[in-house]
Amino acid sequence: MQSKEIRLALIGLGNVGQGFLQIVQNDRLRLAEQGLAINVVAVCDLHRGSAADAKGLDVSELLSALAQGGRIDGRVKASHSGWDALTTIAESQADVIVELSWSDFKTGEPALSHVRAALRAGQHVITSNKGPIALAYKELRTLAEAHQAQLCIEGTVMSGTPSLRLASDCLKAAGIQKVQGIVNGTTNYMLTAMNRGVSYFDALKQAQELGFAEADPTSDVEGFDAAAIMAQLLFDAPLQLSDVDRTGIVGLTPNDIASATQQDKRWKLIASVERDNNGQIKARVSPLALPSTHPLANVNGATNAITFSTERLGDVTLVGPGAGRIETGYAVISDLLALQQKGLLK
């Protein structure tokens, strides 16, 4: 397979960024067999510093420096350091910008500005940042098209499990009528415990102790961002985040749990998108008691799953990891594979 070198700049060196770099480092041979020869020409992180070199950075050296902590500027061999994200995007001569920086959920910033700048410069963008995509997918998609660039978002739903590619490349032609998913590992971990009789607050405490849930669990225990993203990507619906009906799991009582168990049902927080009888796209997130035979009923712990109901194939369900540094890092690989296989790399 053709292995044209991919010149890539990485914005954001947190868990997911480092997970991606570990894959690049450990799987070099396997990635080359799949046509991916990745040259990391720049990295940048608000807290961890930056490094850039048009000839490419030494990923192994970079990972060591990151593991030791502190800022990396001057600690890895590079022709430039001290660049901020926008300078990195503008000056690194990368073909692909991977945007994985922490972003405010309400504004999508600073990721949103990074994505805009890269697309305006005609660079392909790969991101697993839900915020900017849920907020501004349509605007960004239009911007990408205007600049002959690609906007790749596999990691925004189900981490590196290739759910969006499966849906948009393989299932859209089968006529997707409805999507129902368990797209939030934290909530599902909590519900798995609650289905065993643990209370909401004890389950939340457990999830926080394991590092799944943030101190502010609002976005963790919902999943409306994924519903908004799927509505836009798979149904071309100009849906705002505020259009997603939301009911959390905090209201589920021990009684609700017991009565579902008695009927051989399991509570799951289901994000769904479907076309109603008037052709309107409706997106919601709410707890549903599913019969134990339903393909989503037995998806437990931090595992995620989506059922695509299609006209020609009936129900197709994909089950896989919904979080994790390596698993989400793999979403970047997945997007690079799509670009390479479709001949879209410049």
Place this chain on the structure above:
Amino acid sequence: MQSKEIRLALIGLGNVGQGFLQIVQNDRLRLAEQGLAINVVAVCDLHRGSAADAKGLDVSELLSALAQGGRIDGRVKASHSGWDALTTIAESQADVIVELSWSDFKTGEPALSHVRAALRAGQHVITSNKGPIALAYKELRTLAEAHQAQLCIEGTVMSGTPSLRLASDCLKAAGIQKVQGIVNGTTNYMLTAMNRGVSYFDALKQAQELGFAEADPTSDVEGFDAAAIMAQLLFDAPLQLSDVDRTGIVGLTPNDIASATQQDKRWKLIASVERDNNGQIKARVSPLALPSTHPLANVNGATNAITFSTERLGDVTLVGPGAGRIETGYAVISDLLALQQKGLLK
């Protein structure tokens, strides 16, 4: 999206061939939106006759003629009729040959000869015929490469559920270590009944009455063909059909069933392929009692599923239909989408 016309000849007008034609007819607009403009320039079937026209056949008229039964020659508007399969492949000026004819399982014929002839002529081939692929994948793949043609086989495993594309395009780079699947709708239907206490022979009778199982159930109640195909496609293993270890479900006793149920397990016939400690690829089909929490344990009836165990993503499971005329017909659409998206159509 670009919609270059695809000139397609269809060999085999049985259930799957007609299912495919129905999709072409009913979903013309949706397929065009996905970049597929399909022009059926020839059809041919040993029993149902043939028709060819370089300007394209009227699919609606063709489906009516087929529904009325008898041979179609002279009953649909066409510039040629009476062609056999090899003449159709040679003379129809099609870019893509869709080979869906009934074939002898032991020799793969006549499909194998059709596939060889088309590839030698540099035509892309799409087939859901397990026989020729399980028997001769490597030879056909080499032939395809020599003639710059593509050999597309999505329908050979899990009917139109895009399992092979998911695995080869999206998961191979994650390092597939093991594949375990329920890839035979008939057996799974029977086992679902047997797990409820029905005997093997009564379950087989039910399946035959529903039209799932053939009179000779050998190939239906196993699934070693799918194991051989996945070994070759996903592990590049030069495996023969005879290399697949096989244990059927006929030996499962009511005692085996009862004792599994007691332990909250379910019997499933699992086709598996994995790399052993010596790096050898082992393929087998055998009944396994899976804990009820296993993603394959709750796949019931004629539904199929495959779990891909990968190094970077852990387990990824795809669940979907494993049979059906429209569902398997959709496999052809799936392969056409892959060709179109990768810019491989001539």
